Amino acid sequence: MARRSRFKKVVAGLGIGAAAxxxxxxxxxxxxxxxxWYFDEAPLPEDWPELTPVDAVEIREYPxxxxxxxxxxxxxxxxxxxxxxxxxxxSSNDIPMTAPVDMTYESTGDTAADDRMTxxxxxxxxxxxxxxxxxxxxxxxxxxxxxxxSTGVRGSYDDAQFxxxxxxxxxxxxxxxxxxxxxxxxxxxxxxxFVPWFWRYGEVQLPVTRADTDG
Numbered sequence: 001m002a003r004r005s006r007f008k009k010v011v012a013g014l015g016i017g018a019a020a021x022x023x024x025x026x027x028x029x030x031x032x033x034x035x036x037w038y039f040d041e042a043p044l045p046e047d048w049p050e051l052t053p054v055d056a057v058e059i060r061e062y063p064x065x066x067x068x069x070x071x072x073x074x075x076x077x078x079x080x081x082x083x084x085x086x087x088x089x090x091s092s093n094d095i096p097m098t099a100p101v102d103m104t105y106e107s108t109g110d111t112a113a114d115d116r117m118t119x120x121x122x123x124x125x126x127x128x129x130x131x132x133x134x135x136x137x138x139x140x141x142x143x144x145x146x147x148x149x150s151t152g153v154r155g156s157y158d159d160a161q162f163x164x165x166x167x168x169x170x171x172x173x174x175x176x177x178x179x180x181x182x183x184x185x186x187x188x189x190x191x192x193x194f195v196p197w198f199w200r201y202g203e204v205q206l207p208v209t210r211a212d213t214d215g
Contacts, residue, residue, distance in 0.1 A: 029041060033050045033051040034049075034050030034051040034052060034053060034152075035050075035053045036051050036052070036053045036054055036152050036201065037201075038051060038190055038191070038201035039190075039191050039195050039199065039200075039201070040099075041099060041190075041191060041192055041194070041195070042096075042097045042098050042099040043096070043098055043099070043125060044098065044099060044100075045065045045098055045123045045124065045125060045126075046063075046065070046125060046126045046127070047063045048062070048063075049061060049062060051152060051190075051201070051203065052150040052151055052152040052203050053152050054152040054153060054154050054201075055151065055152065055153075055168070056151060056152060057149060057150065057151045057168060057169055057172035058149075058150060058151075059147055059148070059149060059150070059179070059208070060147070060148050060150045060203075060205070061145070061146075061147050062143075062145060062146050062147075062148065063127075063145055064127050064142060064143065064144060064145055065123055065124065065127055065142070065143050066123070066124035066126070066127045066128075066129060066130070066132075066140065066141070066142050066143070067102065067121040067122065067123050067124065067140070067141060067142075067143050068086055068089050068090065068095070068121060068122045068124070068135075068138050068139070068140050069119055069120070069121040069138065069139045069140075069141060070082040070085050070086055070119065070120050070121075070137055070138055070139075071118060071119045071139070072118060072119070079103065079117070079120065079157070082117075082119070082120035083101075083120060085136060085137050085138055086120060086121070086122045086138060087122075089122075089135050089136070089138040090122055093130060093135070095122075095124060095129065095130055096125055097122070098122070098123050098124065098125050099189075099190045099191070100123070100188035100189050100190045100202070100203070101120065101121070101122060101123075101188070101189045102119075102120065102121040102122075102123060102186055102187075102188055103117050103119070103120050103157070103186060103187040103188075103189065104117065104118060104119040104120070104121070104184055104185075104186045105117050105118065105162065105166075105184055105185050105186065105187065106118045106184050107184070115159075115162070115163070115166070115185065117187075127142060146182075146183075146207050147179075147207070147208050147209065148186075148205035148206060148207055148208060149169050149172060149173055149179060149181075149205065149206045149208045150169070150203050150204070150205040151165050151168050151169050151172075151203065151204050151205075152201065152202070152203055153165045153201070153202045153203065153204055154198070154199070154200065154201060154202075155197060155198060155200060156197045156200065157187060157189045157200065157202055161202075161204075162185075162187050162204055165204035166185050166204050166206070168204075169185075169204060169205070169206050170206070173206070173208070177211055178210060178211050178212075179208040179209070179210065179211060180208060180209060180210075180211045181206050181207070181208060182206075182207045182208050182209040183206075183207035184207075185204065185205060185206050186204075186205050186207075187202060187203075187204050187205075188202055188203040188204075188205065189202045190202060190203075
């Protein structure tokens with residue numbers, strides 16, 4: 001009995017130690033960009049703009065970048081179904097992981113709550129990395145420069161969080177007539193499941209163009 005008691009204490013001590021190491025590792029990865037803090041688990045794409053403050057809405061200009069994309073418009077599609085092929089693609093082709101992961105949504109109704117994720121993309125570190133083309137269900141393509149109305153969010157990458165943030169972006173655009181939407185919204189997730197959900201950082205964005213621009 002005494003030996004078993006000592007064993008339990010050792011196991012408990014190792015558990016506490018592992019948790020402490022995990023917290024210290026995360027704290028060591030804290031970075032600040034655009035006035036907001038986030039856990040820097042992977043490098044951003046080259047020339048990526050500053051992050052958007054949480055709950056604020058600002059315009060962000062993005063450069064050309066290369067992305068590996070999986071598209072799935074089935075009602076049953078979700079993050080896990082799209083993440084797997086993308087992770088296998090970068091692993092088998094020695095493509096370094098970056099942040100964020102791009103989750104694109106399409107409108108299926110009248111409100112943000114009706115929007116559904118139909119594509120996921122991993123972004124390459126530089127636009128000249130790897131070849132363009134297809135790799136099974138993965139499509140590697142170059143994304144043209146684009147402006148986005150962007151808001152920072154803190155918490156889980158779920159549909160409720162997305163809908164609330166997208167409503168904030170759309171309300172902001174309603175007050176700033178110089179910009180108009182120019183495509184489907186996206187959710188940029190900067191953190192992995194290793195970061196506790198309440199600390200995760202993301203951005204919900206709508207592509208925009210100047211209202212006085214033709215087309």
